[in-house]
Amino acid sequence: MARTLITGAQNTWCPGCGNFTLQHTLKNVLADRETEGKSLDDVVLVTGIGCHAKMADYLNINSVYTLHGRTIPVATGIKLANPDLTVICCAGDGDAYAEGLDHLIFAAKRNIDITLIVHNNQVYGLTTGQYTPTSPLGFKGKSTPSGTTEYPFNPVELMLASGATYIARGYTKKMPLLQTLIHDGIAHKGFAFIDVLQICATFFNMTDYYQSRVYELTGHDATDFEAACKKAREWDYNRDAPIALGRIYQRMLPTFDSHYPTRSITKEEREERITRLLKGSV
Amino acid sequence: MAKEVSVLIGGKAGDGINNAGAMIARMFSHLGYRVFMYYDYPSLIRGGHNFAIVRASEQPVAVHQNRADFILALDQETVDLHQSHCPGCTLVINSDRVKPVDGAPSVSLTALLTAEAAPSIMGNSAMLGAFAKTAGIPWEKVESVFFAHMPKAEQNLRVARRAYDLVQTVRVVEPLHRAALPLLTGNEAVGLGLVKGGLAAYVSYPMTPSSSILHFLAEQKDRFCLKVVHPENEIAVILMALGFAYAGTRTAVGTSGGGFCLMTEGLSFAGMAEFPVVIVMSQRTGPSTGLPTYSGQADLHFVRSAGQGEFARLIVAPADADEAYVWSKIAMDCAWEYQVPAFVLIDKMLSEGTYSFTRDTTDDETLADPLRKGIAMPYARYRDTPDGISPLAFPGTKGAIVKANSYAHDEDGITIEEAPVVLQMTHKRMRKEESLISGLDRYHPVNLLGVPDASTALLCWGSTRGACVEAAGRLGLRVVQPVVLSPFPERQVKEALAGVKRLIVVEENATGQLAAVARQYGIPSDARVLNYDGRSFTPDELYERIQEVMH
Numbered sequence: 001m002a003r004t005l006i007t008g009a010q011n012t013w014c015p016g017c018g019n020f021t022l023q024h025t026l027k028n029v030l031a032d033r034e035t036e037g038k039s040l041d042d043v044v045l046v047t048g049i050g051c052h053a054k055m056a057d058y059l060n061i062n063s064v065y066t067l068h069g070r071t072i073p074v075a076t077g078i079k080l081a082n083p084d085l086t087v088i089c090c091a092g093d094g095d096a097y098a099e100g101l102d103h104l105i106f107a108a109k110r111n112i113d114i115t116l117i118v119h120n121n122q123v124y125g126l127t128t129g130q131y132t133p134t135s136p137l138g139f140k141g142k143s144t145p146s147g148t149t150e151y152p153f154n155p156v157e158l159m160l161a162s163g164a165t166y167i168a169r170g171y172t173k174k175m176p177l178l179q180t181l182i183h184d185g186i187a188h189k190g191f192a193f194i195d196v197l198q199i200c201a202t203f204f205n206m207t208d209y210y211q212s213r214v215y216e217l218t219g220h221d222a223t224d225f226e227a228a229c230k231k232a233r234e235w236d237y238n239r240d241a242p243i244a245l246g247r248i249y250q251r252m253l254p255t256f257d258s259h260y261p262t263r264s265i266t267k268e269e270r271e272e273r274i275t276r277l278l279k280g281s282v
Numbered sequence: 283m284a285k286e287v288s289v290l291i292g293g294k295a296g297d298g299i300n301n302a303g304a305m306i307a308r309m310f311s312h313l314g315y316r317v318f319m320y321y322d323y324p325s326l327i328r329g330g331h332n333f334a335i336v337r338a339s340e341q342p343v344a345v346h347q348n349r350a351d352f353i354l355a356l357d358q359e360t361v362d363l364h365q366s367h368c369p370g371c372t373l374v375i376n377s378d379r380v381k382p383v384d385g386a387p388s389v390s391l392t393a394l395l396t397a398e399a400a401p402s403i404m405g406n407s408a409m410l411g412a413f414a415k416t417a418g419i420p421w422e423k424v425e426s427v428f429f430a431h432m433p434k435a436e437q438n439l440r441v442a443r444r445a446y447d448l449v450q451t452v453r454v455v456e457p458l459h460r461a462a463l464p465l466l467t468g469n470e471a472v473g474l475g476l477v478k479g480g481l482a483a484y485v486s487y488p489m490t491p492s493s494s495i496l497h498f499l500a501e502q503k504d505r506f507c508l509k510v511v512h513p514e515n516e517i518a519v520i521l522m523a524l525g526f527a528y529a530g531t532r533t534a535v536g537t538s539g540g541g542f543c544l545m546t547e548g549l550s551f552a553g554m555a556e557f558p559v560v561i562v563m564s565q566r567t568g569p570s571t572g573l574p575t576y577s578g579q580a581d582l583h584f585v586r587s588a589g590q591g592e593f594a595r596l597i598v599a600p601a602d603a604d605e606a607y608v609w610s611k612i613a614m615d616c617a618w619e620y621q622v623p624a625f626v627l628i629d630k631m632l633s634e635g636t637y638s639f640t641r642d643t644t645d646d647e648t649l650a651d652p653l654r655k656g657i658a659m660p661y662a663r664y665r666d667t668p669d670g671i672s673p674l675a676f677p678g679t680k681g682a683i684v685k686a687n688s689y690a691h692d693e694d695g696i697t698i699e700e701a702p703v704v705l706q707m708t709h710k711r712m713r714k715e716e717s718l719i720s721g722l723d724r725y726h727p728v729n730l731l732g733v734p735d736a737s738t739a740l741l742c743w744g745s746t747r748g749a750c751v752e753a754a755g756r757l758g759l760r761v762v763q764p765v766v767l768s769p770f771p772e773r774q775v776k777e778a779l780a781g782v783k784r785l786i787v788v789e790e791n792a793t794g795q796l797a798a799v800a801r802q803y804g805i806p807s808d809a810r811v812l813n814y815d816g817r818s819f820t821p822d823e824l825y826e827r828i829q830e831v832m833h
Contacts, residue, residue, distance in 0.1 A: 041679065064555075
């Protein structure tokens with residue numbers, strides 16, 4: 001019997017929020033997985049703190065509702081503990097790019113086999129409207145009423161520099177593409193990074209901006225690092241430029257978790273080996 | 283008087299003093315002595331003065347004395363700094379770097395190395411050979427220790443033999459004809475105790491004095507099937523460990539004060555989400571970067587209260603390698619049985635001290651089974667139960683949806699803000715602490731030592747116990763040492779202190795932190811003997827200090 005994928009928890013996202021698209025996209029990906037005969041018991045969702053993170057309450061699957069910025073280390077521990085689990089992180093742009101930036105770079109560097117979906121709305125929503133690392137220069141938020149004086153950084157370019165093995169950009173108003181990108185990211189063996197442009201209906205509605213600039217990649221060779229860099233730099237999250245959507249880069253490398261032993265030790269073996277070690281310490 | 287001997291070996295950082303000291307400790311161990319070795323070094327890689335003091339005794343020892351019977355001087359500074367504290371001691375000197383001393387056995391390391399075409403790293407073997415002869419240690423003992431513990435033993439032994447033949451025996455250390463015991467550092471004992479407790483993953487970012495746990499377990503990872511991870515920082519360390527715990531893997535982390543600062547958000551998360559995890563916290567002298575390679579006991583308040591909000595935690599503070607082994611295992615077991623964070627609170631003295639290890643490790647104790655209650659479906663991660671402990675399931679369990687949450691949550695792990703549910707779940711977590719308190723009874727959380735019915739008692743914790751027991755022996759005092767420091771074993775401490783007229787608290791901090799905790803539980807102290815210069819109390823020093831406050 002197919003599982004009911006949405007919990008009874010009351011949904012508190014604002015009307016028009018991009019999170020609804022992500023929720024339904026994830027629901028579809030999970031339902032497809034079940035249709036393919038894969039158990040949802042082996043899927044773990046790890047969320048940070050922010051509007052995006054309510055996904056943990058709303059999706060009826062294993063979940064860890066963690067701390068702000070900390071999805072990746074928790075997910076890494078889960079994957080190392082049990083490589084048979086499929087581990088998906090939902091993080092915000094404040095989560096992944098500010099509070100947890102160190103973890104993001106190391107996840108890419110290590111190539112841990114998890115999938116990170118960044119709900120990038122270029123604003124802090126839950127704390128009612130402050131700039132994030134990807135807000136455009138001059139963004140007027142509650143902490144920067146005169147406008148930010150710092151440029152955003154480009155997370156796609158950062159992930160290319162850090163060694164991520166699956167890098168994609170999606171957009172909440174292009175749901176079929178988003179679903180493909182998330183599905184492929186989960187299927188990818190290694191660290192899958194998906195930056196999802198998501199509008200914040202209340203504090204930073206970028207719909208018009210995105211609608212006129214986004215385009216889906218065609219004929220792009222995602223295995224070509226130089227081509228990927230070029231596509232990543234086309235739009236720097238600040239100046240006006242076409243915004244590429246789709247799989248930007250992918251390559252296969254051994255995963256971090258594959259280097260760890262999966263064998264465990266019996267009680268008898270443990271005792272015998274402690275005894276042997278102590279004999280060697282005499 | 284028990285037979286006892288102390289040896290100080292000193293030189294520059296990079297001279298291999300720690301390893302040479304350990305070889306001396308092993309020679310004494312092979313003569314049947316119980317040993318303790320203290321290693322003193324500044325926080326740098328080359329240069330600076332390093333020394334080790336090996337104390338060997340017929341009795342168990344857990345602390346050194348500053349007064350040595352032998353000084354092995356690799357350089358002049360060793361003689362200049364230590365000879366005056368050691369009247370009547372026998373010097374053994376490296377004539378390459380030490381001015382001649384009348385009557386002192388003397389060897390030129392460079393000359394011996396040249397004669398054997400040996401690399402300079404083998405210079406210490408010459409010192410060890412010279413010392414063994416000076417102390418009348420039979421050559422077979424030297425051989426057996428070298429073969430067991432020295433790489434390239436043959437060549438090292440040839441170097442040692444040349445020195446052995448060059449010098450005369452000055453002061454004989456009598457063999458005790460007892461079997462040698464294993465020697466372990468406190469950190470190795472912690473590591474083995476964790477392994478005994480079912481450790482399957484260890485996550486740590488290097489920080490003195492905890493780093494050698496990481497090194498030891500990384501070296502032993504294949505033997506014990508361990509997943510050892512060194513992540514980007516201590517925030518990642520604790521959160522990875524919580525991820526491991528969520529997925530059902532017994533995991534520990536290790537750090538010192540500065541690293542633990544970064545772990546506090548993860549600690550509070552463990553409290554709220556009820557993740558079992560063991561945190562080994564090895565104290566050094568603070569605040570801040572402080573004295574990285576020196577000891578202290580100034581983080582008791584910090585560890586007792588770290589993390590926002592209120593939640594149960596276990597803190598155990600073992601005193602020596604035996605206790606470090608036993609209580610690290612108990613900490614792991616309790617963390618899983620009660621689903622709480624558990625601390626092994628130690629310090630530089632214990633972490634990096636080397637001890638004769640006497641524990642039998644083959645006892646047939648089974649690990650606590652966190653699944654003992656069985657899992658009812660539909661599964662609720664935080665099911666409300668009479669003892670507050672919810673049946674534990676891990677992701678991957680068929681049909682169980684396991685939701686862990688840092689927010690206030692209901693039994694299913696779904697975020698809530700309704701007052702009655704907040705209260706219900708808070709009370710559930712608080713009942714776990716009550717369960718933990720009664721569960722700890724079986725482990726004897728308080729040690730009563732010294733003269734058990736003496737009317738003057740020393741109250742101490744952690745590595746300071748070694749000096750306390752010796753000073754108390756000479757002064758006829760009672761010693762009470764709570765191993766468990768949270769939940770504070772109030773009843774057991776009060777029982778151990780029954781009939782005490784004068785209570786002296788001994789600890790290595792500037793404000794008397796255990797004294798303050800005891801006072802909270804209605805246990806006032808009459809005097810405090812504190813030390814906070816980074817150097818642990820020796821029995822002689824403590825004997826003097828206690829006498830000042832006896833009446």
